[in-house]
Amino acid sequence: MKKISVIIVIAALCTGYASAQVLNDDFDIEQQLLASTKQLNQFFKRFNGEETNRGDELEPTDRRYRNTRLRKRYINVLFDEEYAQISKALKNKFIETATNSQTAQFLSLRSKDWFAVVNTVFEYEGREQPLTLYMKIQKEGLGYEWVISDISFNAYDQLFDKQRGETKEFLHPMSHELDFMNLRKALVQNGSPESYTLADYKPDYLTLFLYEVKKGLLKFKTVENLKYHFFSVDGWYFSLNNYNRPGFNSGWLISDLTEINNSQKDQLLKFIYGKD
Incomplete structure (x- = not known):
């Protein structure tokens, strides 16, 4: 009888341990999901100090809202720690520039200083081919909209x-x-x-692209990859990639960071747009 009681106690302890382990695992997963910058809007808010890295949105009346000390902490965890080759010194200099109490700089979804590069696949001349769309946000009526500002297509480069x-x-x-x-x-x-x-003379690829889409000669298939480029912080360029992986360092994160002057900015824009 005593032997049976011991077995029951051990089984109960094991069950309790397993339940606690599951709860701990669930808690860790929940914390990772909260820390992950899953949406681009979250990146903006965390960079600006308008949302904590646990996902709690801050009201302007909250003393933590856009707090310089907290912003430094939040921005510091918005970098890709796995692949990006960004030195600690460069990262700290960037953070100091963005959070300087006298000239603090914030990101805005409505700014002209950022754009998206969308790598797509179109069917063209009987086969699927990669085509890059450059997207910008512009004011339209009482709101804003994303528009195609330019394209890059190897088939057009060869044609002209x-x-x-x-x-x-x-x-x-x-x-x-x-x-x-x-x-x-x-x-x-x-x-x-x-x-x-x-x-x-320089060919207008965007007009040709729109014409061939309207004629059904170019048929959209899918979006394969997406990257955002920012010139929103004076004297700096950085880009965002989406890292879909387990752990706290996931979601939309800074993948490239460079300190630049106006001349370098123009050269970098030409490079990104394939105009160099």
């Missing part, structure tokens, strides 16, 4: 490969004496009509 230098095709300077009948050479026989345009 304008010749340069001595090999460039051209219309003879006396073509007017021929009533420009040699346009046949440029527009019918030759495969590079862009060679006969102004020296500073």
Whole structure:
């Protein structure tokens, strides 16, 4: 009888331990989900000190709202700690710039100083091909909207490969004496009509993209990847990636950070837009 009682006690203890373990695991998972910056809006609020890293939204009347000391803590955990090669010194300098009590800087969803790069897949000429959309937010009526500001498409780059230098095709300077009948050479026989345009001619890929979408020649399939680029903090550039992984360091996090001047900003924008 005593042996049976001991077994019952041990079983009860084991059951209690297992239940406690499950509760602890559930608690850890809950804490991770709260800490994760799951939505982009959360990143903005935590960067600005308008939401705690536990997901509690702060009212402007709350003494913690946009508190400098708390903002430093919140921003510090908004960096990717697994892949990003960002030095501690650079990170601290950025945080000090953003939270300086005299010139504190905040992020706004309505700002013009950030944009999205959306990597998509379209069906074109019978096969699926990658196409990049550059998205910006703009004021519209009483609200705001996301719009396509530009695109990058390898098929268009190959299509408009304008010749340069001595090999460039051209219309003879006396073509007017021929009533420009040699346009046949440029527009019918030759495969590079862009060679006969102004020296500073640049094709409008966005208009061509919209035309081919309307004609059904380009068919949207899916979004494969998404990245946000920010120039919202004076003298700095940073980008966001979404890291879907277990743990506290997940969600929308800063993946790149660079201190830049105006000249470097222009060069970086050209690089991001593929215009360099």
